[in-house]
Amino acid sequence: MSSGSNTQGSNRTGRYYNYAYLDEQTKRMIRRTILKALAIPGYQVPFGSREMPVPYGWGTGGIQLTAAIIGPDDVYKCIDQGADDTTNAVSIRRFFAQVADVAVTEETAEATIIQTRHRIPEKPLKEGQILVFQVPQPEPLRGLEPRETETRAMHAYEEYGLQYVSLYESVSAYGYIANTVGYPTMIEERYLMSPSPIPKFDNPKLGDNEAILLFGAGREKRIYAVPPYTRVRSLDFEDYPFETQTWEENCALCGAEDSYLDEVILDDAGERMFVCSDSCFCAERRASGHVGTMGDHALAHLEGGPPAVASPVAEPA
Amino acid sequence: MNAMAQNAHKAIEATPLLRVDGLTKWYGHVVGCRDVSFEIRPGEVLGIVGESGSGKTTVLNCISGRLPPSAGQVEFDTSRFGPADIYGLSEPDRRRMQREEWGFVHQNPRDGLRMRASGGANVAEPLMNLGGRHYGKMRAATIEWLERVELDIGRIDDKPRHFSGGMQQRIQVARNLIHGPRLVFMDEPTGGLDVSVQARLLDLLRELVRDLGLAVIIVTHDMAVARLMADRLMVMKSGYVVETGLTDQVLDDPQHPYSQLLVSSVLQI
Numbered sequence: 001m002s003s004g005s006n007t008q009g010s011n012r013t014g015r016y017y018n019y020a021y022l023d024e025q026t027k028r029m030i031r032r033t034i035l036k037a038l039a040i041p042g043y044q045v046p047f048g049s050r051e052m053p054v055p056y057g058w059g060t061g062g063i064q065l066t067a068a069i070i071g072p073d074d075v076y077k078c079i080d081q082g083a084d085d086t087t088n089a090v091s092i093r094r095f096f097a098q099v100a101d102v103a104v105t106e107e108t109a110e111a112t113i114i115q116t117r118h119r120i121p122e123k124p125l126k127e128g129q130i131l132v133f134q135v136p137q138p139e140p141l142r143g144l145e146p147r148e149t150e151t152r153a154m155h156a157y158e159e160y161g162l163q164y165v166s167l168y169e170s171v172s173a174y175g176y177i178a179n180t181v182g183y184p185t186m187i188e189e190r191y192l193m194s195p196s197p198i199p200k201f202d203n204p205k206l207g208d209n210e211a212i213l214l215f216g217a218g219r220e221k222r223i224y225a226v227p228p229y230t231r232v233r234s235l236d237f238e239d240y241p242f243e244t245q246t247w248e249e250n251c252a253l254c255g256a257e258d259s260y261l262d263e264v265i266l267d268d269a270g271e272r273m274f275v276c277s278d279s280c281f282c283a284e285r286r287a288s289g290h291v292g293t294m295g296d297h298a299l300a301h302l303e304g305g306p307p308a309v310a311s312p313v314a315e316p317a
Numbered sequence: 318m319n320a321m322a323q324n325a326h327k328a329i330e331a332t333p334l335l336r337v338d339g340l341t342k343w344y345g346h347v348v349g350c351r352d353v354s355f356e357i358r359p360g361e362v363l364g365i366v367g368e369s370g371s372g373k374t375t376v377l378n379c380i381s382g383r384l385p386p387s388a389g390q391v392e393f394d395t396s397r398f399g400p401a402d403i404y405g406l407s408e409p410d411r412r413r414m415q416r417e418e419w420g421f422v423h424q425n426p427r428d429g430l431r432m433r434a435s436g437g438a439n440v441a442e443p444l445m446n447l448g449g450r451h452y453g454k455m456r457a458a459t460i461e462w463l464e465r466v467e468l469d470i471g472r473i474d475d476k477p478r479h480f481s482g483g484m485q486q487r488i489q490v491a492r493n494l495i496h497g498p499r500l501v502f503m504d505e506p507t508g509g510l511d512v513s514v515q516a517r518l519l520d521l522l523r524e525l526v527r528d529l530g531l532a533v534i535i536v537t538h539d540m541a542v543a544r545l546m547a548d549r550l551m552v553m554k555s556g557y558v559v560e561t562g563l564t565d566q567v568l569d570d571p572q573h574p575y576s577q578l579l580v581s582s583v584l585q586i
Contacts, residue, residue, distance in 0.1 A: 143433070144431060144433065144434065153408070153412070156409075157408070157409040157412060157413075159412065159416075159446065161442065161445040161446030161447065161448070161449075162442065162445070162446065164445040164449075164450070165431070165434050165438045165441075165442050165445060167452075168437075168438045168441055168445065168452065168455070169434060169435055169438045169474075171452050172435065172437055172438070172456070172473070172474050173435075173474060237450055237451060237452040238450050238451045238452075239451055239452050239453050240452050
């Protein structure tokens with residue numbers, strides 16, 4: 001690197017990659033993009049997305065965002081569908097432990113950077129935390145308008161009537177707004193934004209959040225952001241207001257009434273259970289004594305108790 | 318004075334809705350259209366006829382704000398700014414005017430409809446574009462319009478591809494009229510349809526146009542369509558307008574040799 005100061009620890013001997021995998025110029029470019037995205041909430045800022053060591057669709061946008069903002073003092077958490085223990089989450093977490101020397105955690109409150117796919121953690125985020133979303137399709141209008149030139153003009157001129165067509169179709173087909181993921185939102189009453197495929201259950205958490213919300217789409221080469229304390233409105237009709245999902249049951253393991261539940265099929269006879277999708281939230285509740293109807297199920301033991309306190313991962317050989 | 322003459326009188330007195338002056342379009346060295354000028358008043362139906370390649374569609378695209386001309390002016394009597402050069406307006410203003418005050422019926426309904434959205438949503442979309450946020454009201458308006466264009470209400474939520482060509486065209490007509498435009502552009506609206514469907518669609522269009530007092534600019538190569546729909550005709554050849562006049566006058570007593578050829582080459586049964 002001829003110009004720019006390197007991130008601390010980037011020149012350690014024995015490292016085959018630059019600190020946090022990306023080179024310093026790329027990280028600088030991404031940081032500038034992030035600043036622009038934060039300055040215009042909800043606006044999709046193009047950036048020079050790089051090839052990453054995972055395929056498109058596995059979180060390349062999110063990984064690049066994390067790589068650009070991470071430092072050795074950060075505590076990193078990665079979730080996929082709310083869970084810390086899924087393959088994708090585990091390998092991305094291991095990746096950053098290896099290339100960025102950061103402490104990793106499964107504890108939402110301890111993390112400074114949380115990379116996520118499909119969920120916002122149940123526990124409210126605090127100032128100083130950054131939530132990084134992996135986004136497959138940043139353009140909320142794409143399903144209805146295939147031309148990029150046209151969707152850009154629609155954003156520029158605030159022509160968002162088209163987005164209501166998808167809601168209209170849903171009401172006419174199901175009698176209510178049945179869209180459940182990637183539910184379109186309006187940021188500060190200016191930019192229409194796809195919240196990435198989070199369930200609409202999480203949409204209310206986008207608004208007025210204390211944390212910084214960053215969205216990265218690697219294949220589509222777009223970064224956008226919702227800064228802290230931003231107004232976010234989920235679109236709806238006057239006669240069909242926005243509603244989040246509800247469940248008739250509580251979490252079978254921890255008994256939570258207010259968390260997002262996953263349905264788990266237990267056998268071929270139709271036996272099933274509903275459990276919190278946020279594994280950290282569920283484990284914490286169980287540790288503090290909450291028990292659901294199937295609290296002694298093997299799944300609870302499989303996940304173990306509350307996650308261990310953050311500890312740096314062993315140095316790579 | 319009978320009703321028709323009264324209407325004609327009113328039309329003459331009204332200020333022009335659209336005024337086109339010296340419109341010229343070059344595609345590189347190829348002429349699209351040369352020095353086209355005309356006016357259209359509220360409630361008037363203007364037909365543009367000519368063989369293929371004569372510049373009809375170029376003119377239509379230029380005056381509907383879809384293709385910037387090389388020279389000349391297109392002035393529309395906008396409700397927000399009064400008479401204004403449409404290419405002098407800022408892009409958001411022009412797009413808003415197109416949404417609010419115009420309709421455009423394409424020859425191929427696939428160009429004018431969103432094939433992934435249902436027929437009902439296609440018809441309701443202009444209302445949503447203009448700020449409609451009440452599902453029930455928009456649904457009612459959609460049903461009313463589908464009835465007006467004689468479509469089966471039971472199929473309101475089918476995708477356009479499940480409708481026949483004539484039905485798709487009627488959905489497109491409803492979609493372009495539901496928001497109460499003042500000027501509608503039609504590019505061969507009966508183009509790909511068989512003769513009986515053509516006749517019904519023409520009948521419907523004629524009725525709607527008269528009921529709503531719309532101004533329409535219709536491009537066609539079909540003299541029968543021109544005769545049925547248009548009050549006035551503009552005959553084009555090689556990019557030039559060679560003859561203009563009242564429809565019956567042009568068709569019954571063509572002056573220009575090309576118009577004579579065009580009229581005489583209509584197949585008789």
